[in-house]
Amino acid sequence: MSSENASCAAGTLYVVSAPSGAGKTTLCRGLLQQFPDLSLSVSYTSRPSRPGERDGHDYHFVSAACFERMIDEGAFVEWARVHDNYYGTSLAVLRQASAAGQDLLLEIDVQGAEQLRLAGLPLVSIFIAPPSLAELRRRLEGRASDSATVVALRLENARTEMAAAERYDYLIVNDTLAQAQLQLQAIVLAQRCRSPRVLAQWRKRWLQE
Ligand SMILES: Nc1nc2c(ncn2[C@@H]2O[C@H](COP(=O)(O)OP(=O)(O)O)[C@@H](O)[C@H]2O)c(=O)[nH]1
Numbered sequence: 001m002s003s004e005n006a007s008c009a010a011g012t013l014y015v016v017s018a019p020s021g022a023g024k025t026t027l028c029r030g031l032l033q034q035f036p037d038l039s040l041s042v043s044y045t046s047r048p049s050r051p052g053e054r055d056g057h058d059y060h061f062v063s064a065a066c067f068e069r070m071i072d073e074g075a076f077v078e079w080a081r082v083h084d085n086y087y088g089t090s091l092a093v094l095r096q097a098s099a100a101g102q103d104l105l106l107e108i109d110v111q112g113a114e115q116l117r118l119a120g121l122p123l124v125s126i127f128i129a130p131p132s133l134a135e136l137r138r139r140l141e142g143r144a145s146d147s148a149t150v151v152a153l154r155l156e157n158a159r160t161e162m163a164a165a166e167r168y169d170y171l172i173v174n175d176t177l178a179q180a181q182l183q184l185q186a187i188v189l190a191q192r193c194r195s196p197r198v199l200a201q202w203r204k205r206w207l208q209e
């Protein structure tokens with residue numbers, strides 16, 4: 001990724017990563033309902049869609065060949081191969097959000113988060129951990145969206161992904177969903193209190209009085 005790309009983020013970039021099945025999609029959907037002005041970056045992927053997933057809403061589902069073409073065209077601000085499929089974040093979406101001063105939520109894996117860090121993008125990074133490996137297995141099997149082979153691969157990869165948790169600003173252990181949702185909400189609320197935009201808005205009002 002070029003340094004030109006690295007300088008394109010102006011709104012707050014929230015990066016959420018987790019091993020598959022830890023609950024990040026559930027928590028991020030909850031967060032988007034709590035903060036309607038937070039927008040989700042819909043990733044591109046070569047993974048086949050799961051029942052109930054909608055193209056353009058959950059992911060932009062494309063073929064591996066199409067994804068590789070997009071890599072060559074520089075369409076991604078970051079991309080990675082995860083669990084044997086391609087996943088990537090659109091550079092155009094990041095630029096649009098930046099131009100609009102829009103806060104953006106990225107649900108991406110640990111490799112993608114690392115690419116953004118190395119590029120020097122200012123981000124608020126949050127890692128969602130499952131309470132245990134046994135519970136992670138139960139959630140993956142309970143979700144019933146993947147074959148036994150795919151579940152096994154995701155559980156195997158979870159060990160390496162967990163090792164990256166220490167590089168994140170925040171760690172949420174998603175044991176009780178309500179508690180984890182509250183913690184995620186608190187992070188965004190606290191971040192918004194730190195925002196220079198709050199100060200700018202307050203100064204404007206102060207000067208008008
Ligand atoms: N690097 C990167 N990872 C992504 C992107 N979109 C999704 N992922 C990650 O790919 C992994 C697999 O996602 P998915 O197949 O939807 O399964 P899930 O983890 O069970 O939700 C997860 O770790 C996602 O966070 C992306 O744009 N870039």
Ligand SMILES: Nc1ncnc2c1ncn2[C@@H]1O[C@H](COP(=O)(O)OP(=O)(O)O)[C@@H](O)[C@H]1O
Nearest residue numbers: 020021022023024025026139143174175176177
């Ligand atoms: N705190 C929780 N307790 C019990 N089940 C949960 C919890 N959080 C999520 N789940 C369930 O676990 C499964 C995996 O959650 P999901 O959000 O799809 O995970 P991810 O996006 O990280 O793969 C789903 O069936 C979801 O309803």
